[in-house]
Each structure stands twice: as structure tokens, then as C-alpha cells.
Amino acid sequence: VRASLTAASTGPGATKDGHAVPLLANIGGPKDVRAALEAGAEGVGLYRTEFLFLDRATPPSDAEQEAAYRTVLEAFPQGKVVVRALDAGADKPLAFLPPPGQEPNPALGERGLRMLMRHPEVLSAQLGALARAAAGLTVRLEVMAPMVTDVAEARAFAAACAEAGIDHPGIMIEVPAAALRAGDLAPEVEFFSVGTNDLTQYACAADRQIGALARLQDAWQPAVLDLVALTAEAAADTERGCGVCGEAAADPMLACVLVGLGVTSLSMSAPSLPLVRAVLARHTLAECRRAAVAARSARSADEARAAARSELPALA
Ligand code: PEP
Numbered sequence: 001v002r003a004s005l006t007a008a009s010t011g012p013g014a015t016k017d018g019h020a021v022p023l024l025a026n027i028g029g030p031k032d033v034r035a036a037l038e039a040g041a042e043g044v045g046l047y048r049t050e051f052l053f054l055d056r057a058t059p060p061s062d063a064e065q066e067a068a069y070r071t072v073l074e075a076f077p078q079g080k081v082v083v084r085a086l087d088a089g090a091d092k093p094l095a096f097l098p099p100p101g102q103e104p105n106p107a108l109g110e111r112g113l114r115m116l117m118r119h120p121e122v123l124s125a126q127l128g129a130l131a132r133a134a135a136g137l138t139v140r141l142e143v144m145a146p147m148v149t150d151v152a153e154a155r156a157f158a159a160a161c162a163e164a165g166i167d168h169p170g171i172m173i174e175v176p177a178a179a180l181r182a183g184d185l186a187p188e189v190e191f192f193s194v195g196t197n198d199l200t201q202y203a204c205a206a207d208r209q210i211g212a213l214a215r216l217q218d219a220w221q222p223a224v225l226d227l228v229a230l231t232a233e234a235a236a237d238t239e240r241g242c243g244v245c246g247e248a249a250a251d252p253m254l255a256c257v258l259v260g261l262g263v264t265s266l267s268m269s270a271p272s273l274p275l276v277r278a279v280l281a282r283h284t285l286a287e288c289r290r291a292a293v294a295a296r297s298a299r300s301a302d303e304a305r306a307a308a309r310s311e312l313p314a315l316a
């Protein structure tokens with residue numbers, strides 16, 4: 001089935017009736033660019049910059065950062081590249097940025113943008129390197145902050161971007177508070193990108209690193225679908241893009257549901273792209289919307305899967 005579905009999978013992402021859904025790649029650095037291009041990614045939807053900072057006692061130099069970013073940006077002259085500002089802490093601890101004290105719950109501690117606000121020099125160095133790396137290139141550079149909770153944080157990040165000459169600031173929606181009040185956050189930035197891995201972790205209060213909690217760490221949980229829907233609605237109301245860059249985007253059936261909820265682009269690891277592209281191309285936007293309504297009407301993750309499947313003929 002997989003082979004027959006993906007056989008004709010090329011070109012930009014779109015539903016059967018031509019509703020465009022850009023399909024982007026999640027990358028960890030220049031080494032992942034080739035796979036993204038080979039899979040036909042229209043750009044990068046999540047560049048996890050942490051890898052440049054891992055396993056070292058001091059941050060990479062400005063020149064080293066600029067060189068890595070430039071290599072990635074140059075690879076997508078026609079597309080866009082969404083770079084995530086350093087997401088340190090919790091499941092991504094960095095030796096040179098330890099939390100200020102012992103954190104009993106690192107996932108609820110000083111991580112992501114919270115950490116960058118404590119160390120503004122790290123953020124401004126990264127944004128400066130990105131601005132220099134993009135100078136003179138045709139690629140559209142967007143930069144987003146991880147782990148944003150409220151308006152003050154979104155505003156502070158947008159201000160830091162403006163100061164560094166970054167024109168397109170966005171925020172990840174990974175915290176339920178941010179999803180619930182996405183309408184308040186939208187005016188502060190240009191776009192949202194939903195991180196369903198963390199959004200699910202926080203919505204279901206289930207640590208993403210604890211395998212025994214896998215049943216709850218499931219983006220098909222109707223509560224998670226509701227949070228994505230609220231985010232996408234707030235984005236549509238304010239004419240902002242709303243991507244998804246968590247693992248959920250790589251599940252072909254869930255990808256259709258996300259599009260039906262109003263998500264405007266999907267970003268995933270390169271190997272997942274062809275199947276998602278193929279399944280999306282076999283369903284109309286109306287079918288995706290019906291699948292989304294059906295999934296949100298369910299009372300469990302399994303029921304949501306079954307309900308969505310029954311509305312998606314190529315998967316039924
Ligand atoms: C997410 O949380 O869904 C996400 C894309 O970011 P990460 O997995 O790197 O935390």
C-alpha cells in the first residue's frame with residue numbers, strides 16, 4: 001500500500017482539489033539538508049539549532065553559527081527556512097546553559113525562550129548570526145521562539161528579532177496557555193508553529209520521555225486536537241500562518257486532520273514526507289475538514305483515529 005501510495009508523490013503539497021499545504025522538513029543542521037531536498041521538501045519548517053550547541057562548554061562562535069546557518073539557507077533559494085531559536089533545558093540540556101538551580105520538574109522549568117530571556121546575549125548572538133547568514137540570499141528566513149507562554153514573552157521575542165534585523169518572527173505553540181489564548185499572541189508575531197510533541201506533553205501532563213505514558217503522549221487525544229483547532233482558528237482570524245512541526249505532522253491520517261483543523265503547513269522528518277504528500281493528494285479539503293470534525297467529536301484517541309479514518313476514503 002505504501003509503495004503504491006507514494007509512487008507518484010512529487011511536487012508541492014496539496015489536497016486533491018488543489019488546496020496548497022506546503023510540506024517542509026525538520027532538520028538538525030546542514031547534514032540533514034540533502035535528505036530534505038531529496039524528499040522534495042519545499043523548505044525547512046523546523047531547524048533545531050540545539051545540535052550546534054550540544055556537548056560543548058562554551059557556545060559556538062558567531063562565525064561558526066553564521067556558517068552553519070548559511071549552508072542551510074543557501075540550500076532553499078526558492079523556499080523558506082524556519083529556524084528555531086535555541087531550545088535548551090528539559091529534554092535538551094546544554095552544558096554551558098545550566099538552569100539556575102536544581103529543578104525538580106525540568107519540563108516545567110527554565111527552558112526554551114525562558115532560558116533565552118535570562119541570557120539575552122545568547123539570543124542576540126544567534127539572531128545576529130542568522131541575519132548575517134541570510135544577507136543577500138533569496139530564501140525567506142523566519143525565526144521562531146520555543147516554549148512561549150504569554151503575550152509578554154511573544155512581544156519580547158519579536159522585539160529581539162526586530163533589533164537583530166530578523167523580519168519574520170514567529171512563536172511555537174507548545175504550551176496549552178498559549179494555544180488557549182492564541183488570539184492574544186497573534187498580533188505580536190507573524191506566524192505560529194504548533195509543536196505537538198510538547199503541546200501533548202503539557203496538555204496531558206505526561207512526560208514525553210517516559211515510555212510508560214505513551215497512551216497519553218498521543219496527539220490524537222481529542223483535547224490536543226481542540227488546542228490545535230483553537231490555535232489555527234486564531235491564526236486564520238488574524239491572517240497568520242499556522243504550521244505544525246511536531247511528530248503529529250508525520251502521521252498521514254493525522255496530517256489530513258490537521259489540515260482540516262485549519263493548519264496551513266506541515267513540517268516533518270524527511271523520510272515521512274512522501275507518504276504524507278501522497279495521502280494528502282488523495283483527499284479533498286472538504287474530506288479533511290469532515291475528518292477533523294469527526295476526530296474532535298470523539299471521546300478518546302482511538303475513537304478519534306477510527307472516526308477520521310471513516311471520513312478519509314483513501315485510508316478507509
Ligand atoms: C515539539 O515539541 O513538538 C517540537 C517540534 O519541538 P521538540 O520536539 O524539538 O521539542
Ligand code: MG
Pocket residue numbers: 146174195197198
Ligand atoms: Mg518542543
